[in-house]
Amino acid sequence: MNRASVLRDNPREHCDVVVIGGGPGGSAASISLAKAGLDVVMVEKEQHPRFHVGESLLPHSLPILEDLGVIEQVRSIGVFKPGAEFIAEDGGRHAVFNFGHAITPGPDHAYQIPRAKFDQILFERARACGVRCFEGTKATILSCDESGSVITARESSGVEHTFVADFLIDASGRSTVSTTIGGHKRPDRRTSSAAIFGHFSNVPRASGPNGGNIRIHFTRPGWMWEIPLLENITSIDLVVPGEDLARREGTVEEFFSMRVSKAPVMAEALKQATAVRPLATTGNFSYRAAKSYAPGLIRVGDAYGFIDPIFSSGIHLALESARSAVDALLNVRRHPARRAAIMDDYDRGIRRKISYISWFIYKIHDPVFRNMLLNPKSILDIDRAVISLLAGDFRPDRKIQLRLILFKIIRQMVSFSRSVEIKRSA
Ligand SMILES: Cc1cc2nc3c(=O)[nH]c(=O)nc-3n(C[C@H](O)[C@H](O)[C@H](O)COP(=O)(O)OP(=O)(O)OC[C@H]3O[C@@H](n4cnc5c(N)ncnc54)[C@H](O)[C@@H]3O)c2cc1C
Numbered sequence: 001m002n003r004a005s006v007l008r009d010n011p012r013e014h015c016d017v018v019v020i021g022g023g024p025g026g027s028a029a030s031i032s033l034a035k036a037g038l039d040v041v042m043v044e045k046e047q048h049p050r051f052h053v054g055e056s057l058l059p060h061s062l063p064i065l066e067d068l069g070v071i072e073q074v075r076s077i078g079v080f081k082p083g084a085e086f087i088a089e090d091g092g093r094h095a096v097f098n099f100g101h102a103i104t105p106g107p108d109h110a111y112q113i114p115r116a117k118f119d120q121i122l123f124e125r126a127r128a129c130g131v132r133c134f135e136g137t138k139a140t141i142l143s144c145d146e147s148g149s150v151i152t153a154r155e156s157s158g159v160e161h162t163f164v165a166d167f168l169i170d171a172s173g174r175s176t177v178s179t180t181i182g183g184h185k186r187p188d189r190r191t192s193s194a195a196i197f198g199h200f201s202n203v204p205r206a207s208g209p210n211g212g213n214i215r216i217h218f219t220r221p222g223w224m225w226e227i228p229l230l231e232n233i234t235s236i237d238l239v240v241p242g243e244d245l246a247r248r249e250g251t252v253e254e255f256f257s258m259r260v261s262k263a264p265v266m267a268e269a270l271k272q273a274t275a276v277r278p279l280a281t282t283g284n285f286s287y288r289a290a291k292s293y294a295p296g297l298i299r300v301g302d303a304y305g306f307i308d309p310i311f312s313s314g315i316h317l318a319l320e321s322a323r324s325a326v327d328a329l330l331n332v333r334r335h336p337a338r339r340a341a342i343m344d345d346y347d348r349g350i351r352r353k354i355s356y357i358s359w360f361i362y363k364i365h366d367p368v369f370r371n372m373l374l375n376p377k378s379i380l381d382i383d384r385a386v387i388s389l390l391a392g393d394f395r396p397d398r399k400i401q402l403r404l405i406l407f408k409i410i411r412q413m414v415s416f417s418r419s420v421e422i423k424r425s426a
Contacts, residue, residue, distance in 0.1 A: 015039045015132070017329070018151045018165040020139040020178075023052065025301030025318035026171030027122035031068050032326040034129040041132045041163050043139040043153045048123050049116035053197050053282065055227050055235050056081065056214045056312040059099045059107040060392030064319045069129075073121045078111025079212045079228050084312075084390055086373045087217045089263040093374040096210065097387050103400055104388040112212060112227050112235075134161070144168055144181050146295040146339075166296075167329055171322070173302040174282075182294035188286035190362050191308040193222070194242040196256050196281050200273040203234035214312060218370050219263050223310060226269065233276060236266075239310070242283050252279050292350050293343045298325040307354060308361045316392045321350050353394035359408065360389065368415045372407070382407050 017033055019026045022044025030042040057078070065071045083098040100108035127133045134153055142150040142162075149168040153161045170178040179185040205211035205228055215226040221244070227235040238259055248255040256279055260267050288305035292298065301318030328346040332339045363369040376383040385403030388396060396404065 013162055014164050015041045016165065017041070017167045017169060018043065018139070018149060018163050019131075019169040019171055020141075020151070021171035021173055021175075021301075021303065022046075022048070022123045022126075022133065022135065023119055023171060023173050023301065023318065024122055024315050025173070025303070025322045026169065027119070027126045028064070028068055028319050028322035029169050029171060029300055029326055030126040030131040030133075031122070031129050032323065033329070034126065034131045036326070036330055039132075040126075040130075041134070041153075041165070042123075042126055043134045043137050043151070044123065045136070045138040047136045047156075048120040050119070051277070052115035052119060053195070053237070053280070054309060054312075054314050055115055055118075055229060056112050056225075057110040058312055058316045058390075058392030059102075059110045060104075060394075061316045061319055062107045062110065064323060068122065068125060070121050070125050074111060074113060074118060077117045077121070077230065078113045079230055080209055081110045081112050081212045081214060082108065082209045083213045085210075085213045085215045086370075087215060087265055088370070088374050089217050089219045089265055092265065095374050095376055096213065097376070097383075097390055099387060099391045101384050102388040102391045102393070103381060103384045103403075104391065104393040104396070106391065106393070110391075112214070112229055114229055114233075137161075139172075139177065141168065141178060141181065144178070144294065144296045149296050167332075168297045169325060169329075170297060170299045170303040171301055171318075174306060176287075176289065176299075176303050178294070178297055178299060178303065179289060181297055182291060184290040185287050186290065188288060188305075188307070191286045191364075192242045193239050193285045193308055194245040194281065194283040195237055195239045195285070196245070196252055196279050197235065197237040198256075198275055198279040199229075199233050199235055199277045200270065201232050201234075201276050203228075203236070203269050203273045205234075216310065217263055217266050218374075219259070219266075221365065222259075223364070224260075224263060224266050225310075226266075234273070236270070239308070242285070245281065245283065252281055288354075292321075292347045293328075298329065298343075298346065300325045304350060305354060307358055308364070310361060310364055311357060311390060313357050313392070313394075317350075317353060317394070320353060320394065324349050356394045356396065356404075357389065363411070366411075366415070368411050368418065372411060372414075380406065382410075 016038040019042040136156040217224040222240040225237040300321040
């Protein structure tokens with residue numbers, strides 16, 4: 001099927017942009033494109049509200065949510081999150097990072113949000129902005145090149161639509177529907193983790209605002225999160241090396257209980273807790289597409305790449321990449337001759353943002369690095385630079401970049417002196 005024949009047979013199904021996926025990345029891109037006056041079709045295969053993992057926002061997402069016109073609604077469904085806590089399960093050390101101490105100016109808090117409601121708010125906002133929204137509708141790409149794209153969208157009732165668009169945004173999350181189009185999804189072997197996650201009631205919380213913090217428990221191997229939500233629900237995630245989950249003996253529930261029993265702080269927190277939804281799993285965590293764009297196509301959020309979510313970076317990266325993708329697309333429409341340069345800029349920008357946070361993620365198993373997070377020192381504001389990063393400043397200025405480099409040098413030096421000590425004592 002080519003573009004001309006579809007246009008001839010279905011003249012009303014033309015639009016400027018088709019967005020595949022109605023998660024945060026897809027809805028954010030659709031809202032901004034519609035506000036810029038474009039005719040946008042967004043296709044989501046599930047029906048909102050639907051469960052999705054990933055419930056902790058970062059402060060730097062709040063101005064984006066404000067621009068999108070949803071900040072008040074997000075506030076109303078969220079638990080106030082002033083910071084992040086790191087807890088060592090093998091020794092009880094505990095450090096609190098308050099976003100208010102970040103070097104970068106910006107919000108001093110974020111929110112913990114139930115994704116079913118959060119994603120629905122964004123999706124409905126897109127509809128209110130004039131986006132033609134389809135739910136319970138699965139999209140398939142028939143063709144995509146510089147002249148445009150042809151996409152079919154099949155509703156659960158069996159009704160099928162064919163859309164011809166000048167441009168396609170792949171925001172399909174971990175489904176990565178466009179990888180066959182110059183994408184070549186590659187697993188990131190440096191963080192090959194898997195997760196088990198569930199919702200529990202009756203998990204005790206600290207009183208006061210710190211009760212809204214995300215609590216990250218370091219275990220060996222892996223880590224766990226506690227994310228407090230409204231209505232006395234706490235989201236608990238367990239992340240382990242992928243092969244541990246694959247080679248487990250027994251059920252997922254037994255494996256989860258066994259790992260919790262080896263983590264005394266988490267075990268205490270879950271002592272009186274009741275599971276309110278069945279545990280779910282996801283494996284083969286991290287990947288990246290070879291490029292964030294192809295002719296006629298831009299990838300945003302997880303559809304481009306997924307990095308381990310220990311620092312709650314996923315939604316923020318999806319929102320940021322959606323914003324940059326919209327800027328790029330509008331720029332290409334204004335200056336078609338500069339298409340290649342504009343798209344390369346988009347690609348570089350998204351890679352740079354991911355790379356700032358990636359070093360921290362790759363080092364997360366390293367005992368020296370963990371120790372530095374558990375014992376933050378106020379030297380030369382290095383701790384405040386780390387907080388800026390944890391708050392979602394993935395475009396740090398030179399002042400912050402220099403401090404993050406110092407942080408890395410200190411880690412390297414401590415690691416080196418430890419290895420010398422070990423060799424001497426051997
Ligand atoms: C265990 C775990 C914990 C996490 N914790 C956090 C956290 O605390 N904070 C955080 O910020 N991030 C977290 N994340 C990451 C976060 O969930 C994602 O990064 C975020 O959802 C990405 O948004 P997105 O819009 O790119 O993709 P998604 O939110 O996945 O949205 C993609 C949408 O596309 C739809 N879709 C897929 N294929 C098709 C198709 N063919 N046709 C139509 N629609 C389609 C899907 O149904 C989905 O709704 C976590 C991830 C995991 C795995």
